[in-house]
Amino acid sequence: MMRYFQPEFHIVRDPARCIHCGCCVRQCANECHYFDEDGKTVLCRDESCVSCQRCVCLCPTGALRIEKFKSDYRESAVWTQQVQKEICRQASTGGTLLSAMGNPKPYPIYWDHMLLNASQVTNPSIDPLREPMEIRTFLGRKPDRLSFTKDKKLLTEMPPQIKLETPILFSAMSFGSISLNAHRALSAAAKELGTLFNTGEGGLHPDLHDMGQYAVVQVASGRFGVHKDYLNNSAFIEIKIGQGAKPGIGGHLPGEKVNVEVSNARMIPVGSDAISPAPHHDIYSIEDLRQLIWSLKEVTEGKKPVCVKIAAVHNCAAIVSGVARAGADIIAIDGFRGGTGAAPTRIRDNVGIPIELALASADQRLRDEGIRSRVSLLAAGPTRNAADVVKAIALGADAVYIASAALIAIGCHMCQTCNTGRCNWGIATQREDLTRRLNPEIAKERLVNLVTAWNHEIKEMLGGMGINSLDSLRGNRLMLRGIGLTEKELSVLGIRHAGE
Amino acid sequence: MKITAGLTPYGELNRQVREALETTDTVTLENVNGQRYIGCGLDAGKTVTIYGTPGNDMACYLNGGRVEVFGNGQDAVGNTMSGGEIVIHGHVGDALGYAMRDGEIYIEQGVSCRGGIHMKEFGKMKPAVVIGGVAGAFMGEYMAGGVIVILGLGKKPEDDLFGSHCATGMHGGKIYLRGAYPEHHVSRNIAVSALNEEDQKELDGYLQKYCAYFGADMEEIKSVPFVKFTPESSRPYGNMYTAN
Numbered sequence: 001m002m003r004y005f006q007p008e009f010h011i012v013r014d015p016a017r018c019i020h021c022g023c024c025v026r027q028c029a030n031e032c033h034y035f036d037e038d039g040k041t042v043l044c045r046d047e048s049c050v051s052c053q054r055c056v057c058l059c060p061t062g063a064l065r066i067e068k069f070k071s072d073y074r075e076s077a078v079w080t081q082q083v084q085k086e087i088c089r090q091a092s093t094g095g096t097l098l099s100a101m102g103n104p105k106p107y108p109i110y111w112d113h114m115l116l117n118a119s120q121v122t123n124p125s126i127d128p129l130r131e132p133m134e135i136r137t138f139l140g141r142k143p144d145r146l147s148f149t150k151d152k153k154l155l156t157e158m159p160p161q162i163k164l165e166t167p168i169l170f171s172a173m174s175f176g177s178i179s180l181n182a183h184r185a186l187s188a189a190a191k192e193l194g195t196l197f198n199t200g201e202g203g204l205h206p207d208l209h210d211m212g213q214y215a216v217v218q219v220a221s222g223r224f225g226v227h228k229d230y231l232n233n234s235a236f237i238e239i240k241i242g243q244g245a246k247p248g249i250g251g252h253l254p255g256e257k258v259n260v261e262v263s264n265a266r267m268i269p270v271g272s273d274a275i276s277p278a279p280h281h282d283i284y285s286i287e288d289l290r291q292l293i294w295s296l297k298e299v300t301e302g303k304k305p306v307c308v309k310i311a312a313v314h315n316c317a318a319i320v321s322g323v324a325r326a327g328a329d330i331i332a333i334d335g336f337r338g339g340t341g342a343a344p345t346r347i348r349d350n351v352g353i354p355i356e357l358a359l360a361s362a363d364q365r366l367r368d369e370g371i372r373s374r375v376s377l378l379a380a381g382p383t384r385n386a387a388d389v390v391k392a393i394a395l396g397a398d399a400v401y402i403a404s405a406a407l408i409a410i411g412c413h414m415c416q417t418c419n420t421g422r423c424n425w426g427i428a429t430q431r432e433d434l435t436r437r438l439n440p441e442i443a444k445e446r447l448v449n450l451v452t453a454w455n456h457e458i459k460e461m462l463g464g465m466g467i468n469s470l471d472s473l474r475g476n477r478l479m480l481r482g483i484g485l486t487e488k489e490l491s492v493l494g495i496r497h498a499g500e
Numbered sequence: 501m502k503i504t505a506g507l508t509p510y511g512e513l514n515r516q517v518r519e520a521l522e523t524t525d526t527v528t529l530e531n532v533n534g535q536r537y538i539g540c541g542l543d544a545g546k547t548v549t550i551y552g553t554p555g556n557d558m559a560c561y562l563n564g565g566r567v568e569v570f571g572n573g574q575d576a577v578g579n580t581m582s583g584g585e586i587v588i589h590g591h592v593g594d595a596l597g598y599a600m601r602d603g604e605i606y607i608e609q610g611v612s613c614r615g616g617i618h619m620k621e622f623g624k625m626k627p628a629v630v631i632g633g634v635a636g637a638f639m640g641e642y643m644a645g646g647v648i649v650i651l652g653l654g655k656k657p658e659d660d661l662f663g664s665h666c667a668t669g670m671h672g673g674k675i676y677l678r679g680a681y682p683e684h685h686v687s688r689n690i691a692v693s694a695l696n697e698e699d700q701k702e703l704d705g706y707l708q709k710y711c712a713y714f715g716a717d718m719e720e721i722k723s724v725p726f727v728k729f730t731p732e733s734s735r736p737y738g739n740m741y742t743a744n
């Protein structure tokens with residue numbers, strides 16, 4: 001068939017280094033590398049390379065390099081190569097474009113337009129290596145007031161609280177969209193770090209049953225794997241209303257990815273499509289959401305906090321307020337750059353708003369209405385490093401969810417093709433030859449290392465501000481200053497400009 | 501054990517039921533007035549019998565238990581249930597049996613909109629919803645498994661057997677229909693066929709129970725022919741996408 005567009009990447013093999021060992025042939029699930037007819041010489045084809053960097057990292061002689069395929073189109077700011085390629089793809093197939101991972105477009109990243117404060121003279125900074133620093137985080141509804149008996153016993157009935165040793169949780173990634181080994185690594189790391197992982201909407205694999213206490217269990221519109229024991233075998237329950245990468249649409253795990261193991265966790269037949277409808281068909285209003293929240297509290301006898309996850313969209317501050325009033329204990333807001341295993345390109349790239357703006361406006365709205373302490377706020381989508389986490393907390397988050405950063409820690413190179421099911425790093429795939437590549441022990445170590453390092457950096461930044469407890473930073477926007485932002489952006493973020 | 505519900509708030513009522521079920525297997529609730537979540541997560545071996553009108557989400561997450569209602573049900577009866585049996589001597593509201601995975605629901609009369617949405621089956625788990633009367637719109641939408649039976653008993657001539665968008669996005673399971681149905685309400689991905697021997701056996705099993713529970717006449721029910729809806733493809737959206 002005639003090709004209407006060029007490959008995206010060009011595989012460069014250094015003939016002086018290549019020893020034709022065939023390592024890349026075995027590693028590339030996209031079959032870019034192959035042996036010539038002589039059975040000895042390794043050749044490659046560029047067309048299906050996605051630049052996952054697997055072959056580059058594993059080539060024993062460092063002979064490989066992936067470049068952008070350079071064949072310049074006549075310049076046009078309107079009809080860019082990408083725009084033209086997408087048109088050609090659709091002209092060839094008639095299909096809806098499907099991508100993965102978060103919105104890659106160069107929209108403003110507000111984290112990079114906010115600067116943190118530090119103490120000078122007036123309020124001494126603190127050295128976290130010498131002094132205790134509190135980053136322990138409690139999630140859950142806080143009572144408006146506490147009352148005690150005369151002998152100082154607590155009278156108020158405390159709603160269930162989740163105690164975390166870090167303000168960082170692993171965000172929802174379903175078994176199905178990622179491999180069981182990835183789930184194993186995430187759950188083990190959560191246990192070791194004193195935090196939680198999130199099952200996503202695919203249920204909990206029977207092998208991980210004992211990890212339930214470290215799991216946030218999701219209830220999505222498809223209700224896959226949702227039953228009484230699953231709900232009770234959890235740290236807390238999360239109702240997934242929306243996801244930052246694809247607000248307003250449901251999920252769809254293609255039948256190819258539903259192997260025996262995935263079928264066991266989701267409780268659907270092998271090979272059948274797992275379709276999560278766009279809405280929950282028992283939720284058409286805040287009242288209906290309230291009904292679901294309280295049904296989950298009923299089936300867990302009030303022991304589990306219930307979280308509601310929504311995508312960051314235009315009216316999310318008002319929605320968050322409604323969700324808080326509906327009885328949610330925790331609300332997770334997922335920004336439009338949040339990752340996904342698969343999303344229609346047009347939705348991924350055009351729907352939703354940045355988490356920074358959504359978080360700031362939601363926090364402000366809850367404060368204005370005097371109901372901020374009724375819920376904990378989780379920010380997701382994405383925070384890329386400890387500084388983003390600190391800024392999110394200063395903007396009003398109680399904790400953050402990380403997913404993309406966690407995957408990068410265990411090998412993901414953001415090739416953005418998780419939807420193909422051919423993840424060469426053994427993460428976003430169910431192919432056994434590929435999932436075997438992800439060693440859950442090593443992956444767990446890497447996740448523990450990452451979060452431990454971020455914890456330390458968080459303490460360092462806190463100490464620099466003269467703060468010894470993360471609680472003193474929550475919603476403390478005076479610790480933030482904007483740089484290169486308009487008046488309007490500053491006012492939505494609720495921060496002053498640098499120098500003010 | 502008997503409990504009079506009266507105007508007891510649902511939380512308190514359900515706590516009483518839970519407590520009672522610790523020492524007994526059967527609880528009868530009288531004068532129920534819209535209390536929600538009755539029979540929520542009820543385990544196998546336990547039975548709750550209800551007189552009056554239970555509120556929304558009755559028998560949600562039902563876990564093998566049995567709930568029988570002498571009266572009408574409201575919305576979301578049997579929501580996300582994993583097993584057990586629900587018998588309603590009356591009619592029910594919207595979102596009946598949403599995403600149910602196993603167990604059986606028998607409704608003497610009709611159901612409102614969105615019944616049996618996203619029912620699914622797995623291994624030996626195969627849910628069934630039997631509706632004596634007629635069904636509203638979006639019946640069996642996204643259905644991924646299990647069985648829905650619509651009998652249309654007592655149907656008025658101006659009524660349709662089901663409302664618009666029946667079985668939209670259905671990709672598994674079967675719907676058995678008795679008598680004439682509104683063809684213009686059937687979504688495009690549906691194959692209509694006659695029942696084979698196996699289907700007939702399966703259907704008879706459900707009908708026998710329906711007749712036993714509600715005193716209906718098997719012969720009269722079977723005097724009208726049935727047809728079967730199945731999805732044309734188990735992957736209705738399989739070819740919709742192109743990798744970018």
Ligand code: SF4
Pocket residue numbers: 011027028029030031032033048049050051052053054055056066424
């Ligand atoms: S897809 Fe990955 S492994 Fe295959 S050639 Fe490209 S970079 Fe190498």
Ligand code: SF4
Pocket residue numbers: 052100101407411412413414415416417418419422423424425426427428
């Ligand atoms: S998880 Fe795998 S397929 Fe997805 S972006 Fe990362 S490397 Fe690529």
